[in-house]
Amino acid sequence: MIYRALIRPALFRMDPERSHDLVLTVLDAAGPLWRGVPGPAAWADPRCAATVCGIPFPTPVGLAGGFDKAARALWAWPALGFGFVEVGTVTALPQPGNPRPRLFRLPEDQALINRLGFNSPGAEAVAARLAAARRRQARYPIPLGVNIGRSRTVPNERAVADYLFSLDRVHRHADFLVVNVSSPNTPGVRSLQEPAAIAALLDALARRNRALGEKPLFVKVAPDLDERELEGIAAAIEGRAHGLVATNTTVRRDGLRSRDRDEPGGLSGRPLGALATRTIRALFRLTRGRLPIIGVGGVFTAEDAYEKIKAGATLVEIYTGFVYGGPATPRRIVDGLGRLLRRDGFETLAQAVGAASR
Numbered sequence: 001m002i003y004r005a006l007i008r009p010a011l012f013r014m015d016p017e018r019s020h021d022l023v024l025t026v027l028d029a030a031g032p033l034w035r036g037v038p039g040p041a042a043w044a045d046p047r048c049a050a051t052v053c054g055i056p057f058p059t060p061v062g063l064a065g066g067f068d069k070a071a072r073a074l075w076a077w078p079a080l081g082f083g084f085v086e087v088g089t090v091t092a093l094p095q096p097g098n099p100r101p102r103l104f105r106l107p108e109d110q111a112l113i114n115r116l117g118f119n120s121p122g123a124e125a126v127a128a129r130l131a132a133a134r135r136r137q138a139r140y141p142i143p144l145g146v147n148i149g150r151s152r153t154v155p156n157e158r159a160v161a162d163y164l165f166s167l168d169r170v171h172r173h174a175d176f177l178v179v180n181v182s183s184p185n186t187p188g189v190r191s192l193q194e195p196a197a198i199a200a201l202l203d204a205l206a207r208r209n210r211a212l213g214e215k216p217l218f219v220k221v222a223p224d225l226d227e228r229e230l231e232g233i234a235a236a237i238e239g240r241a242h243g244l245v246a247t248n249t250t251v252r253r254d255g256l257r258s259r260d261r262d263e264p265g266g267l268s269g270r271p272l273g274a275l276a277t278r279t280i281r282a283l284f285r286l287t288r289g290r291l292p293i294i295g296v297g298g299v300f301t302a303e304d305a306y307e308k309i310k311a312g313a314t315l316v317e318i319y320t321g322f323v324y325g326g327p328a329t330p331r332r333i334v335d336g337l338g339r340l341l342r343r344d345g346f347e348t349l350a351q352a353v354g355a356a357s358r
């Protein structure tokens with residue numbers, strides 16, 4: 001209530017990227033206070049808990065990649081009710097990203113368009129932050145994923161070494177890893193989703209991952225792939241990665257009303273919801289439900305999250321829904337999800353996964 005009536009209007013009067021930066025600065029500054037706030041394990045309906053690749057998740061609602069790219073406000077996320085967090089995208093080389101302005105609000109569509117282009121202090125710096133956070137308190141209370149992407153100046157022919165550099169730096173600080181091959185904002189990255197390219201990249205990453213002490217490796221895909229392309233990805237991933245994140249932002253622009261609808265970049269939020277769910281459903285079928293899918297794209301409410309879970313997602317993540325809905329959003333979704341599971345007679349979240357895709 002307070003968020004929508006007071007805080008959001010103030011933030012939305014500011015430039016979008018500056019307000020994002022301010023939010024992270026404030027959340028980081030409040031760091032010591034957060035540690036007194038009980039995490040979701042203390043309040044969440046136990047039927048919302050999930051175990052994925054052997055990792056216990058107190059709730060299935062996480063913070064999507066790109067919100068806390070450099071692990072600036074780590075302690076805020078469990079306190080705000082997130083069941084897990086995905087830090088990054090982290091690139092091997094420090095890089096500033098694209099020229100500003102590069103983030104736009106589309107309020108009439110409850111959407112965002114961004115072309116940040118992987119602004120990142122680099123894998124070395126993010127690893128140092130994660131190490132420092134760990135020194136302060138031995139155990140981070142929720143699972144922490146780190147998302148890695150390709151540096152802008154590195155061509156795809158040298159992408160493998162670039163991803164390996166980041167993997168080497170962040171691996172020990174992560175509970176799971178996400179390989180981002182689906183950002184529309186770094187030229188060439190999306191072609192790494194082609195079967196031969198993704199297979200070669202994952203072979204190298206899987207080998208290094210095993211050498212470092214194997215952790216779950218997820219691949220984040222675009223919502224703009226057709227059935228044949230998804231088939232290629234599903235086949236290439238078998239035996240090479242442990243799961244999928246579906247989806248990243250879309251380059252499509254259907255039926256938008258807001259002023260900034262024609263800005264180049266990736267579109268997220270409400271208009272992405274159905275496209276992401278379609279991708280989740282297709283991937284669930286293609287992998288015969290054997291690989292966990294983190295569903296992301298247009299989740300604003302418990303109903304949205306439930307739809308993704310029934311389509312085949314084991315966990316969900318939010319970004320744009322958090323921007324529009326504010327700090328109460330993760331808890332609101334989890335509380336509602338518990339009620340929906342109970343209503344439909346599911347005793348565990350796992351029973352609902354893929355219920356609408358079988």
Ligand SMILES: Cc1cc2nc3c(=O)[nH]c(=O)nc-3n(C[C@H](O)[C@H](O)[C@H](O)COP(=O)(O)O)c2cc1C
Binds near residue numbers: 089272
């Ligand atoms: C401003 C912004 C920055 C993002 N940065 C990243 C990123 O660095 N890495 C990534 O994998 N996804 C990134 N994403 C995509 C989100 O993780 C998510 O896949 C997408 O926004 C769809 O979810 P949503 O509709 O809940 O926002 C970004 C999204 C936004 C809006």
